[in-house]
Amino acid sequence: MTLILFGSPYSANVHRVRLTLAFLGLAYDERTIDLLSLEQRSAAYLDINPAGQVPALRDGEAIILDSHAIAVYLARKYGGEQLIPRDPDAESEVLQWLFFDANELHNGIGYARNHYKFGLPGDGAAAQARAKRALGVLNLRLASHDWLALDRPTLADIGCAPLAEKARDALIELEDYPNVGAWLERFWNLPFYLPMPF
Numbered sequence: 001m002t003l004i005l006f007g008s009p010y011s012a013n014v015h016r017v018r019l020t021l022a023f024l025g026l027a028y029d030e031r032t033i034d035l036l037s038l039e040q041r042s043a044a045y046l047d048i049n050p051a052g053q054v055p056a057l058r059d060g061e062a063i064i065l066d067s068h069a070i071a072v073y074l075a076r077k078y079g080g081e082q083l084i085p086r087d088p089d090a091e092s093e094v095l096q097w098l099f100f101d102a103n104e105l106h107n108g109i110g111y112a113r114n115h116y117k118f119g120l121p122g123d124g125a126a127a128q129a130r131a132k133r134a135l136g137v138l139n140l141r142l143a144s145h146d147w148l149a150l151d152r153p154t155l156a157d158i159g160c161a162p163l164a165e166k167a168r169d170a171l172i173e174l175e176d177y178p179n180v181g182a183w184l185e186r187f188w189n190l191p192f193y194l195p196m197p198f
Contacts, residue, residue: 003028004058006048008035009197010118012110012162013067014055019158020071022192024079068098071155083155093149097156104134105163112170113163131170135177138164142179146186153190161187162196 005021005028007014021028033039033054040052049056049065056063057070059077064070075083084094108131115124138160141148148156165184167174174181187193 005030006033006045006056006058007031007054008033010035011054012113012166012196013053013106015162015194015196016067016159017055017057017070017074018194019162019192020074020083020155022194023083023153023158023190024074025192026074026078068102068159071098071158075155083158085150090150094154094156097148098159100134100137101159101163104130104137105160108132108134109163109167109170109172112172113166116171117169128170128172131167131172135164135167135172135174135180138183139177139179142183146183148183153187157183157187166196 003021003026005014005017007017007030009032018030033045035054039045040049040054046052048058048063051065053065055067055070056065057073059073064073072084085091108127108129111122111127112124112131114120115122115127138148145151147153148160150156161184164174164180165187167177174184188195
């Protein structure tokens with residue numbers, strides 16, 4: 001059964017899943033959900049994802065929602081321990097960065113990007129301030145590590161990179177976070193890397 005990713009070219013969350021699929025070498029079909037026409041709120045899509053958000057992934061009869069949950073699902077089902085180990089100590093090292101992305105980067109860079117690039121309402125300055133704090137945390141971690149967890153590329157990096165690389169869309173210069181910039185260069189040079197469509 002073919003994997004089907006419901007997504008949008010504008011979404012860093014969707015891109016996180018694309019990167020996971022690419023790392024694992026998995027074939028999939030992508031169905032574009034037109035966020036600008038609010039297709040995500042259509043009855044047909046709400047049957048797939050009642051939250052009206054992208055991404056969603058169909059794997060046979062299973063439908064998985066939320067980009068982080070999808071990434072963990074794919075890594076566990078198809079990737080062995082390449083992207084996320086089963087040892088609790090090592091697993092928690094990876095998961096803490098996935099959760100950091102879901103909270104700090106999403107509510108920082110994600111919201112500021114939505115405000116400044118796409119004109120969505122909200123407190124852009126507050127989101128930008130949160131984004132800068134989050135980038136500062138990443139910059140500190142990456143001062144002594146090439147990768148966020150386990151000294152190798154994992155879901156920690158796949159989780160955080162899509163929003164970190166869009167900092168300029170939130171009107172934040174990555175030159176102020178040189179370790180983040182160097183990490184992204186390493187990430188971009190991985191053989192599975194795909195640039196975000198938008």
